[in-house]
Amino acid sequence: MDPAELADRLGRWSAGRGPLYLLLAARLRRLVDEGELPPGTALPPDRALASALAVGRGTVVAAYEQLRLDGRIIRRQGSGTRVAGPARPGPRDTTGAPVFLHLLEPRDDDVILLACAAPTAPPAALPAAYERALSQLATVTNDIGYHPSGHWRLRRAIADHYTRRGVPTDPEDVLITNGGQQALSLLARAFVEPGGTVLVEAPTYPGAIEAFREQAASLRTLPVGLDGFETVARTRPELAYLVSTHHNPTGGVLPPLARRRLAATAATADVPLVDDEVLAHLAFPGQPTPPPLAGETVISLGSLSKSVWGGLRIGWIRAARPIIDRLARLRAVHDLGGNVAAQLAAAELLPRLETLCRDTAADRQARHDHLRAELARRLPQWQAPPVTGGQTLWVRLPHGDGDSFAQTALRHGVAVLPGSGLDASGGSREFVRIHFLADPGTLTEAVHRLATAWQTYGGGADRGAPAPRSMAI
Known part of the structure; x- marks a missing residue:
């Protein structure tokens, strides 16, 4: 092993x-x-x-x-x-446990988890949405409760959500899933044959890497923020995947012109282009949110896990109707449908999603600023560029590698995600990903522990690390 x-x-x-x-x-x-x-x-x-x-x-x-x-x-x-x-x-072993899986289970120890980014509590709007959903359930008749494509009310709410954002959508163009990870797994099963090529950014969301590897895909990479149009046209992969808005983990945002060119190139090459929009609504105050990618072969993936709460297992796929029908048949083999009460609650929240995210934007930016200030004060050698939204910082260590430092940090009571697990090319080893969603006091203590861990690791040495590479988008 x-x-x-x-x-x-x-x-x-x-x-x-x-x-x-x-x-x-x-x-x-x-x-x-x-x-x-x-x-x-x-x-x-x-x-x-x-x-x-x-x-x-x-x-x-x-x-x-x-x-x-x-x-x-x-x-x-x-x-x-x-x-x-x-x-x-x-059985055929195509993947090991995801690098972040062991960090999702609740623990009783004193470790501060800065590896997996998600809201730590549901907003007040969620229980209220469930109350309205339960009142609707009390009136249901002639419905056995199985909805493999998703409950019609939520499909319509998501269709209206995209239409408001400039991409006309019908409910039949939407499939509801149990979170964004299930959506990724369905897309991988539908489009990727063993050994088939999938184009991903390096680095990218680790859950996507694991979903594609589970299908024994051959992963090809392109740098974050570079157009990648020629790569899509030249390699003609079975599937291409990107995070165009508040990129996970770098935080970058693909400009509107680049979005249009990329969608057009994918359509010309007949390549399904998956745009992960899970973080799209998490802009800081005053920062614009570009319109979604739109095109003949664009497949949009969304979820409420990051914008509302991870315990609300609601995700979706927006795509051309034949793709949605194909995915619905595939899902029915494994899962006859999601929780109806959760879907009705999500349908209550969707019209207010932008407002809910705006209400938390100032607090998220304040925590982002606080974490960067603490890192600059205690670990000035670390490079932690600011972002305009999202939930994470992509931090470059001045020497060493993220894998071994993450182990050292864990022994000092703080969990960070090493960059190698987010990079299918085998690179990004000098990086770690850290989220800034914790309260300021917790972030201060976390940085204190990281600084102690860095001294143990050898933070005063200069091991001749290569010059920083640009992560700008």
């Missing part, structure tokens, strides 16, 4: 109390017992795993020894370290 992959699966292994080697052994033992590391799996050499986890080799050696004594692993000179038991064939 690749050391970086095992490090991802280990998650926040060092966040507990006690010696590091015992914490590491406990987490490895759990992965073995739960079958995530099946019998026969070859584990990384001591030095390789120690490097991936940013710990001393002795920590890994001691952890492996604990597992050997427990009978979980076998270590032989010359043949390496393997999980005990006979190797057995399993």
